[in-house]
Amino acid sequence: MIFPNTVVEDRRAAAAQTMGIDLDRRSTADLAIVATISAVYFIDLLAVLFMLWNRRYPPIKAKSPILMACLLLSSALWFVGDVQMNGHVTLANTVLTNCRGLGFWVRILLGVCGVCAVFALRSFALYHVFCLNLPYRGMRVYLPIVVYSVCILIYGIVALVLKSTATLYYVDALDLCSTAVPFKASVFAFVWITLAFVAFNYWRIRGIKSSFNESREMAGACLLIFATMLFMTFVQFLHPRFPLSLAYRITSTVLSHLCTNTIWWGTMAIPLWNCMFHRKEYLDKWVDKLRMDGLQREYHVDSSSFIQGEFTPADIAMTEAVIAKQSYMYKSSDNYGFFYANEGGATRTFINTGDDVFIGQGGGIVEEDAHARTISWLHSRNSKDAGFGNDRHLL
Known part of the structure; x- marks a missing residue:
């Protein structure tokens, strides 16, 4: 039983008191947050299935449906890791005590880094198509993915080789996962390097002539993801025991997934809604817009x-x-x-x-x-x- 577990919570409270640490017990607020965000991701899953089913519909195809599906998958994995690492549920006697498996591989590498990688690829694709006037296929697509995947794989293997106390480890007395400060610094450095690449690509596409505001979408996405990661960086280093605080752990989880969902729906809501309810009318307007802008080739019409x-x-x-x-x-x-x-x-x-x-x-x-x-x-x-x-x- 991962939530609630009165015995574990009593033990945690006693251990925190002995250590002189303030601890907010897991409560119905944690359960409400986990249930609400899980419901949001279920709705997201339905939207992704609808998007993939209609992936050949040109307004949806122009949004790179495979990349958008990967974005939501990475965001969902990020959430799974947050449930563990932010301390919303009981970890004792469950698979959630595997901090490196879920907290690092799932949450950081596949979740946070996956989200950042999708933004990087999206911005890189827009630069190739609208600035270099080159089709985004072949080695232009696969080489960055391969390089980034190899970096993630090497980083993940190194983390597994090191002893747990040097990376992520389970603290039995407080029933939570903790991260060694040097390793935490390396994780955030890796994430910020990826975000720097996203920002660099956005700067290169800031003036592109596109029909459907891709540069504005990327600007909004960069602003949200940068604000979220900046908040997470400050919280992780200035308040390293934030999972013990109800306010901090709920704010951290809600902000992260409000960010990713806002970006996803901000990109996909209009084409999905019109594909469902105004399919032919919206397609006519969509293509007329391309004709006026002269961008049929760029949008793969x-x-x-x-x-x-x-x-x-x-x-x-x-x-x-x-x-x-x-x-x-x-x-x-x-x-x-x-x-x-x-x-x-x-x-x-x-x-x-x-x-x-x-x-x-x-x-x-x-x-x-x-x-x-x-x-x-x-x-x-x-x-x-x-x-x-x-x-x-x-x-």
Whole structure:
């Protein structure tokens, strides 16, 4: 029984009194915090499953769903470690007395460092895509992950090789985990080096031209994570016995996971909500925004497949008929062919790139206007991305 355990709490209180230490017993406040944050993470889990199920939905895909899933997983592992290290539950006679396993490997390496690593990779990806104009794939993705993983692995193995009193160890009398000061300093140095890399990358992307405020998202995330880690650093070194104080341990746990959840939902709430309730309308607005900003390539708007339900058999048949006749009004190069036909009083535009056919729809506009819009769009984007205005498009 990890909470509450009256026998253990009485023993802790007696030991603290003998040592001249103030101790706040574990109470219903601890239980309430653990239960509430656990419920929040259960809701987060449902949101992550929905996000991964709809990961091909372009507004979600643009947020790097795999990275966002890793962010929440690392945050949840951080919480598991906080439950142990911050002293919210009874540790005696449970697996929670393994301070190095849960307190260091789970909480620090996979949790805190995992969260920081996701921010670092996200900022690094934004720098490659928006500043260097390079696709973020191949060795650009894998090399930083491999290097950081190797560093974490080496650090973790060294911590296991050292004796427990030099790293993290269980204090039976007080039923809590304690950390040797030099080791604690090395842990925070490792975390702050990672955060320094995040800050450096954010500085490099501060002026990027993006359609959906990625630089602002990163600014908010950096501000929150830096404030949280600054608070944790001061608490750990100025009040090393903070798990014995109800106010300090609750504040520490709540602040940490309020930070990570605010960052996650601040990034994913809008695309998830609209994917669920306004899927088609939001997608149209999302793509129109990309067209106006000219950032289709940066957001990986792909022209290789149809959006399900976007095209009717009549659309395809009409396109095939027009292409077969090879009767086009304008051809700008060997790569593009523009075809027009009337259907129900509306002028429909067909763009043939040689590989794909894109179908646009005008609202009863005359052929000259449709032609002008098409040429204007083509000149504004030196690529094969499809669509213009409110026309239907391929993604």
